[in-house]
Amino acid sequence: MNFDLDDEQRDLAAAARDFLSDVASPGAARTALDDGADVAPGRAALAKSGFATITVPEEAGGGGGSVLDLAVVAEQAGRVLAGPSLVTYARAAVLLAGDARLAALADGSLAVAVVDGSAPVLDAVGADTFLARRGDDVLVGGGTVTRREPIDPTRGLGDVALGDDLTVVAGDAALRWQHAERVGRVVLAAEGLGTASRALEIGVEYAQQRQAFGRAIGSYQAVKHALVDVYVQVEQLRSLVWWAAWAADQAPEELPLAAAAAKAAAATALEQAAETLIQVHGGIGFTWEHDAHLFWRRAKVDRLLLGDDVAAYDEVARLAMAGAR
């Protein structure tokens, strides 16, 4: 059994971390929140780096890598609250597979977002091209974005009214759309893993330093155990993310369960990590000036994306019962 990243994937993670920590940060997320600044690193820098389009085949100008490779990068993106989401690129790569526009995704000239019915659209802000589903067709075309009051501006949510110039990309939407959504859930969970694990680190650092009643607050079991519970959830989420990404690449029959489980676990773990981060910080934790709420904002929005956590847990239960009957 070798359920672990290999050396190449570790190197990839390190490279992605170097790149992303230079171009994105909670500070940049704060500027987006305060001043309506563009999300960082933004589409151009992400496309140029090649990290966002790892799963696009090489002949279309992408990295020709696996979903697991992308998940490894997405974890690093989550740590620094980067935007746009790698979920958008992962879904677009599946939906545009075999289409000439895939090359435009890879070279950064296509600013895309994926529309799921009437749900808020991830990375709608700044997008000019929209992928949507109608019956058995995957459609592509323009649309109008209505920006709304954001909770987490790094997610670029907006309402999208599709234009009437939509063209058909593929006629196998039933399967393709579902597969894209599942790959998207894996990548969303990987970003959540990074965000939750960074929130845990910040909480642990503070608990080691902050003194109360003559000793570090991290020595009190009430604080220590709360952080440990987050640690356990984060490590368990890591296992599910790796399994789901591996399934996307190697075992398609396991992907429905694995993707739903990863999505659900990410929603729960990230919320707990963000709320523990605030609680451990006490009074400073719920100020505007502290970064804790930027992680909390990510948690409160991410749990609703690609079907909410309730839907994902329900799906897991249905699949489990069907498999066990």
Added chain:
Amino acid sequence: MDFDDTPDEAAWRSEVRSFIEEHRDRLGRRSNGREPDQAVARERQALLYDGGLVGITWPVEAGGRGGTPMQQAIVDQELARAEVPGLINLIGIGMCGPTVIHHGSDDQRARYLRRLLRAEDVWCQLFSEPASGSDLAALRTRAVRTEDGSWRVSGQKVWTTLAHVADYGILLTRTDPDVAKHRGLTMFVVDMKAPGVTVRPLRQMSGGADFNEVFFDDVVIPDEERLGEVGDGWRVALTTLMSERLSLGGGGTDIGAGPDAVAAHVAAHLDGLDEGRQSLVRQELGRAYVASLANRYTGYRLLSKISKGEMPGPEASAGKLSGTKVARDLADLAVRVLGDEAAYGATADGAHGWQDLQAGLPGMAIAGGTNEVLRNIIGERVLGLPAEPRADKGITFAESLKGSLA
């Protein structure tokens, strides 16, 4: 990344599997609840030992196979898959034996180890006491040296698994109360049939009786049965506890009934519930099922480390913490979907497996390291958070007793 055996692992697995198939009938099957016949359980372990499937990681000179933890994990998986009941001497193999291997004399090793592996002798671990559970080093059972060099032991142990059938135990005692609590301890091998040893079974909340109280009234232990130096008992006990943690260590196996058995049971009862309740039950099942998948795949990460020859660190404690929680959630859900019948100890048709399981699981969050102790271990040794100050630090055991009585 893959979930496959290496060629060596695959060859070993098929060897194990064919042994189990060949002896399928004599090995028996797990039955729910009732304690298996002791003689049968001892015979089963002897059969497995003679087939080379017991004591895999023990050194060859100790009667073991000199194999790897991964080979042991494969044996565990295959025995579980074939529903072969657990070994009667699990505590002996996992904890007492390794302690004798590390700290015993040549004579002790020759007398005890091979018999332990074949379950000719069953062993128990006599550590916990009424006044010292998690705070093991605060134990009070006294061992006093006599003029002829032997030791006289008086005191009480409790929560001792298998003491009622055990032939020997490893016994942690206090030999010097006038030094700090960790420094005044000494470990012995005790003959459970010796005069002055009284074993009283303790009935647990589940109705089962695997635990015991053990009383020592002036029990004489020859000095040759000492394990390690006088006053070095804490270090000796750490060997035992490290081995315990490894033998309980996750590896992706389920505690309790397993998520698929519960999912099938819930599926069979779902149609009888109204729609609103069905969706609530699916939420609960979904949450518990995700948690159990997470636990399983985290165990696979641990196994992958073991497969590469690395030893699991303190992070392995997380497996018991989360495995216990998910087992309780699954069992509670399994009982709940029985509807009104869930209020009784058995359903109208006499079935009580889920109810028994539910009552057995709270103990799992305590035995072998409480949730709180495990969280402290992870918090301090993985996350690097500071330990709590200790009120009995820097004073002798005798002084700490005065403090606790004041």
